[in-house]
Amino acid sequence: MNDVETTNPGGTQTVHAAGVSIKDLRKSYGSNEVLKGISLEVRPGEVVCLIGPSGSGKSTLLRCVNLLEQPNEGAIQVGGFEATDPDVDIDKMRRKVGMVFQQFNLFPHLDVLRNCTIAQTKVLKRSQGEADKIAQANLERVGLGHLAKRFPDQLSGGQQQRVAIARALSMNPELMLFDEPTSALDPETVGDVLAVMRKLAREGMTMLVVTHEMAFAREVADRVVFMDGGVVVEEGVAERVIGAPQQPRTQEFLRRVLDPTHIEVAED
């Protein structure tokens, strides 16, 4: 059921892509330091995948970019915004940054179309008519134009996640953050979500993606960043980091992920 590749009556929006620059980012919860000095550049239009074991700090790093987590030290630039400037207009910055969550977080009391228009009308002050048109176009873009009047609990996980992407796109973001977007999905709906993300990447959206989908990272990402224990262990072209990792920790992680049923025989 791949209903992603549909014509796009709203016309493909020209993407104004923003870059991200992260310098020496540190984040602790109490005495537990989760990010231990991360530096990362994402150029406009680039797709960067963050991979690594759970607890490595990838999600925290992603959530620092739109300030869902407050970093303790370091600097983050998003487009023209100094995210870490205490004087920054957080809400204005977040309009430029779309976020897709593992648990979708659609608004259950609103139908699909309203999910995609509520922030347009309340935040961007678009008229309801204009917002509806933009939302409908983005729902077509993710292949779900026919479900506009449904409520979230009437959709499959994969459909909900695609609505969440359409909701974010309706704000015309210049950067999209994906926090394990397919981890909560039934296996058969993962492909539809990845297809939408692949399409977005091709349209030139800047994307920062935390994922365990190695095949997707290898195919779509310009660069892959491997994190472990709160630091960047290895980064580079996707093909090289996943295909021929240099660091032992990366090799170990990829061996486990790519061949989970492999049983290590203890050596004497």
Added chain:
Amino acid sequence: MAMTARQRAKTSLYVQAGIFVVAIAALLLATDWKTISANVFNFGRIGPMFPGIFTAGLVNTLIYTALGFIVGLSGGLLLALMKLSTFPLYRWIATGYIEFFRGIPALLVFIAFGYGVPLAFGVQWPIFVVVMVSLGMVAAAYIAETLRAGLQAVPKGQLEAARSLGMPQWRAMVTIIIPQAFKIVLPPLTNEIILLTKDSSLIYVLGLTASQYELTKFGRDGISSLGAGLTPLLVAGAFYLVVTIPLSLLARKFESRSARTKR
């Protein structure tokens, strides 16, 4: 005679029911029906209660309850938000308020606002204002706790999603979080209205004029004027049930509906 476990359980139920029936029968036999029928079921003399019990009693009870609920709901929402605030002073104020007004009898609150305010400030509030404020302030304390639970039951990801779309905190609360919280607390909120309906009877302490009588005061008045003993109170009680039982059914309907959508 040996019984199986199932037979024993069944027999035990029959015995319990038997004891219950015997106790009721004994109570009915011991009752002085002659006096009771003259003083409690004396429906022949209550004619003068109508239509006043509708046009004044029931109407005023509903008005007082509604006024109290409006104040209680807005105050309760404010207190619930304060209780969940990151600013400690707000949390302390809300906690202090809630504990105080849940801890003292509503009757004292009525007396405080009915007699205390004129003494302290030299102003006599109209009775509707006194009811609105005192009933509302008591209700706010209870409703605040209900709403706080509802607000906390909305998943954290909802606020994060709203904020990441660029909504300021207040906007996210108003359009995303509070509507979902209200849906969750609809059944307990309906129960609050039932409690409020009954609490509205306490304003008899304020000395009302006839046009301000609510159901209980109306019934008490009937006791002294009709010579039918307590019968007028029985009638007033029936009118409360006319209001509270439908509300109770409504709460149950909300409950089963939210149980269904949760799956």
